[in-house]
Amino acid sequence: MHRLNSTESPLEAAAGAAGPRATEAFSVLGNETRLAILLALWEAYEPFEAENTVAFAELRKRVGMRDGSQFNYHLTQLVGHFVRHTDDGYELRRAGHKLVQSVIAGAGLDNPELDPTEVDRACPVCGAPTVVTYHDEWLFHVCTECEGRFGNRDQFPEGTLAGVNLNPAVVTDRKPEELLNAAFVRGTWNLQSAVEGVCAECSGPMEGWLHVCDDHGAEGVCPNCDRRYEVMARFRCPVCKASGEYVPSCSWLVMHHPAVIAFYADHGVPLQYDDDSGSFQPRYRDVDPKEDIDFELITTDPPRVRVTFQHEGAELELTLDENVNVIDVSERGRPGVNRLGT
Ligand SMILES: [Zn+2]
Ligand SMILES: [Zn+2]
Ligand SMILES: [Zn+2]
Incomplete structure (x- = not known):
């Protein structure tokens, strides 16, 4: 059991395996001026523009800070972890960019919700009509008649066929059908990436394993594991803890395997x-x-x-x-x- 000793900061105590570089990066963020600098650099950034660095004076103006030495102090704290200093000025490093992106896409938008809405897609288990719903950052594809593939654990609605944890950005400008398609695109490509051993969130290595229920009920959704299928393919990223669980019977685990592509190609x-x-x-x-x-x-x-x-x-x-x-x-x-x- 890890105990907080008197010389440790709460960040150091909480970090565990994340290590000193992670605690250092977090501690840098505990200041409004520094967060403002990250946001200002992101505002100034435009994809495909040749020049995305912001000069010191311009950046200070954007953040609205009069005290040059105070501003310089905070900016210097960010350089290395989140900001890159070049001859022309300052720009976001990838970590800084991802940080602002994730805040904007995750918490910086309205908290959209979608009540269960019918979509033109039959339940793959029983053939009944299905609905799509989005709330609390979860998108669910749900059967209106059968038990679906997952039991009613936590916030999963009854009849859940698939659940994907997605940023509110997924809802932006999409009709329910498009929303479901967007979720399938994400799900499919996250899985493809995981199968190839690359985390879709951070590019770290992905660990995969087959998870087998130790006492699986034969009919419908099993009361022991809350899943319809006895075995699930699970993936986890040891770097960022992104994870995913997939129904192997959908066969997307091997759909793009060269042998499968060749087999079907041979049959036209x-x-x-x-x-x-x-x-x-x-x-x-x-x-x-x-x-x-x-x-x-x-x-x-x-x-x-x-x-x-x-x-x-x-x-x-x-x-x-x-x-x-x-x-x-x-x-x-x-x-x-x-x-x-x-
Ligand atoms: Zn069904
Ligand atoms: Zn089971
Ligand atoms: Zn990762």
């Missing part, structure tokens, strides 16, 4: 956007995930998942290990084709 099946739902989610044309893609937990210790793609009598099998890596690929049913390379 293109990857395209889903015309039926008008959604931005790519899928293989005429492939029905429920009918044509099978998914099975083959061992639990360590967990292994087998995903089987079937098309016109041919079969492609991918095996995922406990860290969500494809460790085996095998193909059957096409004379003369052997993707194992033997």
Whole structure:
């Protein structure tokens, strides 16, 4: 147990694994003038402009501070962590830019809400109509009839099919259908990035693992794990703690695996956007995930998942290990084709 000793600041006590560089960066922010400088540099910044540095005098004017030496002191504190000093003046470093961005997109907008609104998209579990709703920074896609994929834990509404934690910026200028599409785009690409081992938030390394329920109920949403599926793919970034949990049966974990792309290409099946739902989610044309893609937990210790793609009598099998890596690929049913390379 970590105890606060008398020489420690609350920041040092709270930091734990984040370390001294993080506490130093946080402590720099505890002043209104410094926050004003970050905001002023962000206001002055315009993407694609050749020159985005702000000269000292101009920056001081923007912040409205008369005392030059006081201003200089605060500015100097920011240089290194959040601000870059060049021959021409000052500009935001990436961390400074991300900081202002996240405040603007997260807390700097109105707190928008969307009551459950029907969208033109059938429930992938039962086929019933679905709604989209947004409140308290969570966007939910919810079935109006079945239990959905997740139980009623915390703030998840009953019938939740998907829940994505998104900044209020997602609601800006979007109709409910567009909102859902935006959530799917984010979800799909966050997952793709995680599968490739890159955190979509900070570019840190992503850790993946298969999480298996230890006492899974067979029907509907399990009372033990609150999920419909016995095994979920989880990802976590050790640097920034971004995380995501995905239903492996959706197969997006392996949809872009070269073996899957090649398998469908051999059968003349293109990857395209889903015309039926008008959604931005790519899928293989005429492939029905429920009918044509099978998914099975083959061992639990360590967990292994087998995903089987079937098309016109041919079969492609991918095996995922406990860290969500494809460790085996095998193909059957096409004379003369052997993707194992033997
Ligand atoms: Zn349903
Ligand atoms: Zn369970
Ligand atoms: Zn990260």
